[in-house]
Amino acid sequence: MVARVRTVAFQGIDVLPVDVQVQVSGGLPAFTVVGLPDKAVGESRERVRAALVAIGLALPPQRITVNLAPADLLKEGSHFDLPIALGLLAAMGVISAEDVAQQMVLGELGLDGSIAPVAGVLPAALYAARSEMSLICPAKQGGEAAWAGEIEVTAPPNLIALMNHLKGTQVLSPPVPRVAEDAGPDLDLRDIKGQESAKRALEVAAAGGHNLLMIGPPGSGKSMLAARLPGLLPPLEPAEALEVSMIHSLAGQLTEGKLLRRRPFRDPHHSASLPALVGGGMRARPGEISLAHQGVLFLDELPEFQRATLEALRQPLETGRVSIARANAHVTYPARVQLVAAMNPCRCGHLGDPTLGCGKAPRCGQDYQAKLSGPLLDRIDLHVDVPAVSAADLSLPPPAEGSAEVAARIARARTLQRERYAALTGAAVGAPATNAEADGEILEKIATPDQAGRNLLTRAVENFKLSARGYHRVLRVARTLADLDGKDSIGQTQIAEALTYRRVGVGR
Known part of the structure; x- marks a missing residue:
């Protein structure tokens, strides 16, 4: 038998x-x-x-x-x-x-x-x-x-x-669906004094799902800003929660079988290997970029990662998926992540500081930042400098606006984006969820600036030698800025602010 x-x-x-x-x-x-x-x-x-x-x-x-x-x-x-x-x-x-x-x-x-x-x-x-x-x-x-x-x-x-x-001698009760509880209260933006421009960039990144790079000396608050990003993001939609939980289930990281509703926040150490970051190994397991799907992948000390490991992120950041090809397996995992990275301006971290000057400037900063390739930097929408916090800023009282107020604006902007793309594509499932996911065809419909904004963007492309990818990323950021302002059209003001977040050259 x-x-x-x-x-x-x-x-x-x-x-x-x-x-x-x-x-x-x-x-x-x-x-x-x-x-x-x-x-x-x-x-x-x-x-x-x-x-x-x-x-x-x-x-x-x-x-x-x-x-x-x-x-x-x-x-x-x-x-x-x-x-x-x-x-x-x-x-x-x-x-x-x-x-x-x-x-x-x-x-x-x-x-x-x-x-x-x-x-x-x-x-x-x-x-x-x-x-x-x-x-x-x-x-x-x-x-x-x-x-x-x-x-x-x-x-x-x-x-x-x-x-x-x-x-039939014993009846087991049917299980009920379970949802993971929040680990605890989120860290609040009120804890950070000063750094208003960095907070603004963090809000824009959260509202549109944009990639963000923060550059500043040690102790300026880059990691603190990144750690407060999860408190600004809205919870996962039901379809997103199911997809994210599937990946964590395959990796054996779904605690007690509870469905995830909070967006993942993964922060691997810079010693992480290429298979650990993008996936692989003998059983082609999902890597950190897939475990951060629909969430945030935070890479601190970005230039300290291995060069090949960082270059392997280029395709997943563009396509939203990672393909792992091995002799015994060829698998694909979702990898729609928001990359948030932080780095020092040079190896000692004090490039540009008049009181703690770098003795090898400017060569030290150029060599250190040159570890990051141009194509990788081109995929990062927002580049923001995070200067050292002054003693005057530290003595100020806590800011009046905290994470709750910022998160409310972000939620409104994301709801507007989700409804817009659902109407454009005619389907709620499979449509872009944020401006960062909008392709060129959709951008032409929802992110065409007025005449003044178009003229400014044209001059910027010629002067700064922006690539076609950089051009479209400026439009995506400008669309997010307009959503935060509650405006239907993109003007010169949004284009100008979006251009301030583009880095025109390594070390400059």
């Missing part, structure tokens, strides 16, 4: 069906797993054996063969434990094969028969819902799977509870 149980394998965010076939036949006692399993899948036979012993069952002294079909697809991860165990129980006649025929199964078995969380439950649940199947997953991830919609989810804590549920 051959028992069959359904499960899945993952290639990026794509879910592929896997048929777990278990046969118990005559011959010398053996337990073999075939079908291109990796090390974790191959070791599942020992976990399955121990889990069955823990619930009072022993493997029959026969030949047990487990085939994971299709055989030419690499099977990775520990989530194959539970489907193999259920297939074995069905082949032994302990449970009915019909009970698991229409079930999608994922779970890792402990030696005591417990079922441990695994990566990828949310995308597997969505696939099961599309395939009109039920889902069996670990108890701690039932709330995650429940977001898949109209789908029957069984979330047992251990193998014996699952067997009793399938036999």
Whole structure:
């Protein structure tokens, strides 16, 4: 007899069906797993054996063969434990094969028969819902799977509870969707004294989803400004929350199966490798840029990152996705991020400071900033200088306007953008969500400046030698400035302010 149980394998965010076939036949006692399993899948036979012993069952002294079909697809991860165990129980006649025929199964078995969380439950649940199947997953991830919609989810804590549920002697309660709670109160802009121009740039960046680069000496407040950006951003829309949670589920970082509603904020150290930042490794896992999808990727000490690592960001920043090509896998992850970066003007950090002058100026600053390529800088919409805070600024009382007031303006601007692009494209799903995502065709409709603004922009393109990408990014920023001002058209004032955020040359 051959028992069959359904499960899945993952290639990026794509879910592929896997048929777990278990046969118990005559011959010398053996337990073999075939079908291109990796090390974790191959070791599942020992976990399955121990889990069955823990619930009072022993493997029959026969030949047990487990085939994971299709055989030419690499099977990775520990989530194959539970489907193999259920297939074995069905082949032994302990449970009915019909009970698991229409079930999608994922779970890792402990030696005591417990079922441990695994990566990828949310995308597997969505696939099961599309395939009109039920889902069996670990108890701690039932709330995650429940977001898949109209789908029957069984979330047992251990193998014996699952067997009793399938036999009808115990009824497991259906899980309810769960949402991650806020970690705590957000940091407030009132904590930052002075730096009004940097605060303005931060507000513009948050309102339009623009990339931002802050340049200033040590201690000027660059990291403090970046840390307060999450408190200015609106929560994720339902479709965005589901997409972001899918990526974190695949990475095994969805805490207790709770759906994310807060926009991600990732701040990797500058020693991060290229696979850690853009994704990769043996199993082509998502990197920091994908884990920051629909959120913020903060890179502090930008020139200290490896050159190749920074250059690998160029394509994802432009396309909103990252493709990882390996000998055994070719996967694509979403990577629509808002890049916020900070750097010192030179290695010592005091270039341009008359009291703490750099002894190697200006060559020191030129060499240090030249670590960043022109094409990468061209993809950053806002370049702002963050000067050192004076003693007079530090003695001032806290600013009257904090994060709550700024966030309210940002929310209004983002609502205006979302409604505008939904009306232009005729669809709420798939339309640009912010001005930073608008392409050239849409920009011609919503960001055409008046005659004075057009003349100013034309002169700036000729004088500063702006690229076509730089030209369009000026228009996107100007559109955001108009949205913050509540204006339908773009004038010379918005174009002029947008041009102040363009850096015309490295070290200048």
